[in-house]
Structures are given as C-alpha cells and as structure tokens.
C-alpha cells in the first residue's frame with residue numbers, strides 16, 4: 001500500500017526531470033544551430049564573388065555566342081546585357097526563354113536549361129557588369145493585398161494579358177502570354193525588367209508593396225481556374241457530369257435486368 005502510494009510521486013518526479021533534460025538538450029541544439037547555421041535568411045539573394053566567377057564560365061559556354069564574350073551584344077544575334085540587371089536574367093533563364101533556341105519573333109517559355117543555383121550565378125555575373133534591377137531577397141509575396149492587386153492588375157496589366165490573365169495577341173506576331181505558369185519571382189522580375197513589348201514597371205510606377213499585391217492577385221486567379229471535382233484528368237464539370245451520367249445509366253440497366261429476371 002505504501003509502495004504503490006509512493007510510486008506515482010516518484011513517476012512524476014522522474015517524468016518532470018525527463019522534460020527538464022529534454023528542454024536542456026533542445027536549448028543546446030538551438031545554440032549550436034545558431035552558431036553553425038550555413039547562412040541566415042537575410043543573406044539569401046546576395047551573391048558572392050564566387051557566384052560571379054562561376055556565372056562568367058556558364059555565360060562563356062552558353063550565352064556568349066549570341067550576347068558576346070563580355071555580354072556587350074552581337075549585332076543581329078543578341079542584345080547587350082550590360083545594365084539589364086540580375087532580375088532580367090532570372091526572368092529569362094528561369095522561364096526557359098534563354099538560351100534562345102532559334103531566332104523568332106518572340107522568345108518562348110520552355111522548361112529551364114539551368115538549375116536555380118546556376119541561374120543565380122549567371123544573374124550575379126550580369127549584375128556585376130553594369131548593375132540594374134535586382135529581385136528583393138526572400139519571399140516576394142510577403143506584403144501583398146489582394147483587393148489592391150486586383151485594382152492595379154486591371155489598370156496596368158489587363159490591357160495586354162486580359163482581365164483573366166489568359167494573355168492575348170499583340171501586333172506583328174507577338175503576344176502577351178498567359179500568366180498561369182509564372183512563379184511569384186518571375187512575375188516580380190517581369191515587372192522589373194519589362195521583357196520584349198512589356199513596359200518596365202520600376203519602383204516609381206509600382207512600389208515593391210504594390211508589386212506584391214499584383215502577384216497575390218495573379219496567383220489567386222490560378223487557384224480559381226482549377227475546376228475542382230474528381231481527378232479525372234481535371235477536365236472540368238461537363239465531362240465529370242457525363243461520367244456520372246454514364247455510370248448511372250449502367251446501374252439502371254442492371255437494375256432493370258435484375259427486376260425482369262425476378263418476375
């Protein structure tokens with residue numbers, strides 16, 4: 001009787017000292033992490049001179065044939081990239097437009113040829129040549145306001161990309177593409193660099209906060225476009241209705257045959 005009465009108290013003591021040890025261990029681990037973490041969040045986006053050197057090598061093999069050895073441009077092949085900025089490179093390379101496959105009215109979106117790391121290196125190299133717009137570090141969606149984004153999209157972007165962001169034709173074989181595949185960073189970079197016939201939206205025209213609102217709005221349109229429903233190829237409500245109708249028909253047919261067989 002005495003032993004069993006003492007046991008819960010002993011248990012409780014052992015449990016709380018266990019928790020204490022756990023907290024201590026967590027604290028020590030946190031300290032280690034803070035001391036040895038590879039890099040802090042704020043440093044993300046800044047580039048080192050190693051990036052510039054690596055980027056220059058990638059550039060020499062993949063881009064120099066059109067843009068020139070020092071990115072000064074080659075007549076009738078590729079424009080100078082001095083001063084276009086890291087943002088333009090990230091947009092062009094991450095959306096697969098560059099390296100250009102062949103000369104055409106407008107570079108097309110393709111699966112990217114370079115990894116994120118290599119894209120960053122190429123961007124750092126071009127940035128080192130003559131400055132230019134750079135994407136902000138970290139999440140470019142942090143301060144977005146959906147309602148403001150909708151208003152700004154309608155006044156600044158819808159004339160070319162349409163109200164639903166599905167895109168539209170421009171003159172002489174050019175077009176404003178649909179925005180459904182664009183990532184947050186690509187939308188930001190497109191506004192900063194103004195590819196092809198798209199105007200540049202500098203921070204004076206659209207503040208960084210307004211740009212984030214537009215991104216939020218564009219991405220919300222994508223979410224709406226998903227028709228929902230069962231995953232039969234995401235084909236939308238009409239084919240889904242058809243499938244349900246056909247299944248129902250078969251069930252009714254079997255029921256009729258069964259009833260007929262009974263009577």
Ligand code: HEC
Pocket residue numbers: 059062063064065066067077078079081084088089092093098099100101102103106107122193195196
């Ligand atoms: C076959 C030729 C060709 C190759 C290879 C090529 N480019 Fe281009 N690039 C062009 C042409 C032409 C344009 C302009 C047409 C356009 O913007 O669609 C251009 C435009 C660009 C722009 C936009 C410039 C601006 O004014 O904002 C960037 C950035 C760029 N290229 C980077 C690169 C990088 C980085 C590579 C290598 C990974 C590369 N290009 C490879 C031909 C090429």
Ligand code: HEC
Pocket residue numbers: 095097106107108109153156157158159160161170174175176177178179180181182183186187188190191195196197198199201214
């Ligand atoms: C005058 C017409 C015009 C206006 C206005 C315009 N764009 Fe564009 N936009 C274009 C064209 C043309 C391209 C294609 C450029 C290319 O392929 O090099 C483009 C490309 C883009 C892309 C790349 C899409 C992809 O997935 O590859 C994004 C993102 C984009 N625009 C966002 C915007 C936003 C946001 C606005 C408003 C702030 C805007 N655009 C205003 C013409 C326009």
